[in-house]
Amino acid sequence: MTEHKIDAVSGASETERIEEAQVDHWPGPKGMIPVTSGQADDANVHNRYYLDSLLVEMRVIDSVEPDLTTTILGKNYASPLMPAALSHLNKVLPDKSRKPMQEKARAACNLSLLNWIGMESNEEYGEIVAEGGDTVRIIKPFADHQKILDEIKYAEKHHAVAVGIDIDHVAGKDGKYDVVDGIPLGSITMADLKKYAESTDLPFIAKGVLSVSDALKARQAGCKAIVVSHHHGRVPFGIPPLSVLQSIKKSLTGSGMQIFVDGSLMSGYDAYKALALGADAVLIGRGILSELLKDGEKAVEAKLQKMNEQLAELMMYTGVKDTKSFDPSVLHKEN
Numbered sequence: 032m033t034e035h036k037i038d039a040v041s042g043a044s045e046t047e048r049i050e051e052a053q054v055d056h057w058p059g060p061k062g063m064i065p066v067t068s069g070q071a072d073d074a075n076v077h078n079r080y081y082l083d084s085l086l087v088e089m090r091v092i093d094s095v096e097p098d099l100t101t102t103i104l105g106k107n108y109a110s111p112l113m114p115a116a117l118s119h120l121n122k123v124l125p126d127k128s129r130k131p132m133q134e135k136a137r138a139a140c141n142l143s144l145l146n147w148i149g150m151e152s153n154e155e156y157g158e159i160v161a162e163g164g165d166t167v168r169i170i171k172p173f174a175d176h177q178k179i180l181d182e183i184k185y186a187e188k189h190h191a192v193a194v195g196i197d198i199d200h201v202a203g204k205d206g207k208y209d210v211v212d213g214i215p216l217g218s219i220t221m222a223d224l225k226k227y228a229e230s231t232d233l234p235f236i237a238k239g240v241l242s243v244s245d246a247l248k249a250r251q252a253g254c255k256a257i258v259v260s261h262h263h264g265r266v267p268f269g270i271p272p273l274s275v276l277q278s279i280k281k282s283l284t285g286s287g288m289q290i291f292v293d294g295s296l297m298s299g300y301d302a303y304k305a306l307a308l309g310a311d312a313v314l315i316g317r318g319i320l321s322e323l324l325k326d327g328e329k330a331v332e333a334k335l336q337k338m339n340e341q342l343a344e345l346m347m348y349t350g351v352k353d354t355k356s357f358d359p360s361v362l363h364k365e366n
């Protein structure tokens with residue numbers, strides 16, 4: 032990829048960013064979390080370029096300090112930033128007494144944010160939610176459908192705010208259904224999605240929608256929300272989630288569905304752009320990962336607070352008084 036591009040927030044070149052990513056590398060099993068390779072098939076690279084190509088105009092006359100509070104899946108939260116569905120983190124640190132998944136849950140609870148939880152056993156999920164705070168439970172597309180239904184029921188009993196499936200985790204690198212922790216994943220048909228959505232009174236979420244086509248299928252299946260995402264670049268050459276957000280939003284007009292987005296949102300400025308383009312709330316995964324693994328709960332809180340401040344700063348500069356008032360026309364795409 033071109034090396035002259037500069038990160039809008041850190042000022043780092045692409046080469047420096049890749050080097051930084053290697054230094055700050057994932058301590059877990061090799062290959063589990065793709066570190067940005069800088070190559071064109073790595074969708075994360077395109078996320079970054081897309082985000083950095085969006086510039087903002089100012090609308091400061093009459094601007095006020097913004098109110099960040101928002102309603103997500105029918106409940107009120109302090110801001111539209113949500114710690115993303117991460118997983119496996121309790122197993123990756125040398126210090127086994129640390130429980131990053133619990134630390135992340137506590138940070139979210141302390142800040143009144145909605146926390147998302149990914150692939151964990153029911154037992155581990157139960158231990159994480161015991162820390163308090165609201166959670167969304169994302170279940171893998173297991174080949175064993177009964178396992179999915181069991182995890183939905185378990186999440187209901189543990190007061191999840193919503194449940195869903197990361198539908199973008201179907202394919203493995205060998206072009207066959209993926210296997211995670213030895214557990215086979217399988218296909219997700221429209222009928223499956225409908226069956227899962229109908230099996231629960233909780234809002235059901237399709238995570239990993241990256242086209243109008245899948246968004247319409249999720250709507251038809253009875254999903255109450257979607258996450259526009261490619262799951263940190265599972266799909267080679269994946270388009271940036273933000274680039275398809277507006278057409279997806281348009282296609283879901285009148286559905287009442289909420290639209291969340293993730294993908295390389297590393298600062299409150301990135302989050303602002305996603306919200307301006309129409310997301311109801313945003314998920315922050317790798318934006319808090321280093322803080323979480325290095326220093327835990329308080330470091331995650333500090334990072335999210337900083338992101339809230341950056342979000343509020345840009346809202347103020349662009350005359351957005353609250354989370355209902357975002358306007359995509361403040362964004363200018365630089366080619």
Ligand SMILES: Cc1cc2nc3c(=O)[nH]c(=O)nc-3n(C[C@H](O)[C@H](O)[C@H](O)COP(=O)(O)O)c2cc1C
Pocket residue numbers: 064115116117118119148149150151169196197238260261262263293294295296314315316317318320
């Ligand atoms: C360590 C790690 C574990 C993850 N585990 C899950 C998971 O179990 N289920 C899921 O839906 N997404 C999982 N994700 C994907 C994130 O929820 C998110 O979609 C992705 O990282 C993109 O957001 P980001 O660019 O802010 O990291 C995981 C991400 C990371 C970094």
